[in-house]
Amino acid sequence: MTPLQFQAKTAKGGASLLLWSSGLLLLWLLALAAFRELLPATAWAMLLLVCLIALVLAYARLTEPWLVLEATEQGLTFFHRKGNWVLPWQECGLVTVPELNGQELAYIGIRLKQQSPFLSRLSPRLAVALLMEQRNLLLSAVGQNCPTGQCPSAFFMETNPCHVEGKVYKGVIGMFGQRMQTLRQLIGFELYIPLNALSENPQIFCRTINQLRLQYSENTVT
Known part of the structure; x- marks a missing residue:
């Protein structure tokens, strides 16, 4: 099987944004030298801030992986600027857009058949990044599951040793x-990929991955 690659949406446009922001900064320098007296210092500072923000955004896009996901005969590989995780087909369950109270979340959810093998392969550097990025997802899930506001503190306690499958x-x-x-308890899935990281239609993407999962996990394709 030729690897099926899914391009990262967040990596697009980095080069053009860098050129645009660099040109904007050059224009700011020329304007400051020629027309310094036309604007107060605060206005020049604000324009400079806009240029710098554009440069930071351009750099962030350029450092994003070109691929967000790759599917091969062996399984799925998710790419992140802090590393990647690998999920063999035999460990992969349902892949879909999860819902909370009838509302679709802005994520692709992946259910695991086993959690321990995945944790054994996960790098601490990537784990830290994903923990931070998924904090809002956790807060949304907890909020939907405790409308009274009295949520179990266990939902937020992530400092004790974790016992998984022995x-x-x-x-x-x-x-x-x-x-x-x-997240499995609250939403039904363990792994999450933000929809804004994918260039593909979420429903088509999930259908494609689920078809591959069934084919390769059951060894129906040679």
């Missing part, structure tokens, strides 16, 4: 394991 995980990996268990 194994104990500590530190950052343990925290991520607890996060996976919490």
Whole structure:
């Protein structure tokens, strides 16, 4: 099977944005030298801030991986600027856009058949990044599941050792394991990919991945 690659939406336009922001900064320097007296210092400072923000955004896009996901005969590989995770087909369950109270979330959800093998492969650096990025998802899920505002504190306790399928995980990996268990309990999935990271239509993407999952996990394709 030729690897099926899904381009990262967040990586697009980085080069053009860098050129545009660099040109804007050059224009600001020329204007400041020629027309300094036309605007107060605060206005020049604000224009400079706009240029710098555009440069930072351009750099952020250029450092994003070109691919967000790759599917091969072996399984899925998710690419992130802090690393990547690998999920063999035999460990991959349903892939879909999850819902909370009838509302679709802005994520692709991946259900795991086993959690321990995934945690054993996950790098601490990537785990930290995903924990931070998924904080709002956790808050939304907890908020939907405790309308009275009196939520179990266990939802937010991610510092204790995590017991998964007979194994104990500590530190950052343990925290991520607890996060996976919490999200599985609240939403039904352990892994999440933001929709804004994908260039493809979410429904088509999920259907394609699920077809590959069924084919390769059942060894129906050679």
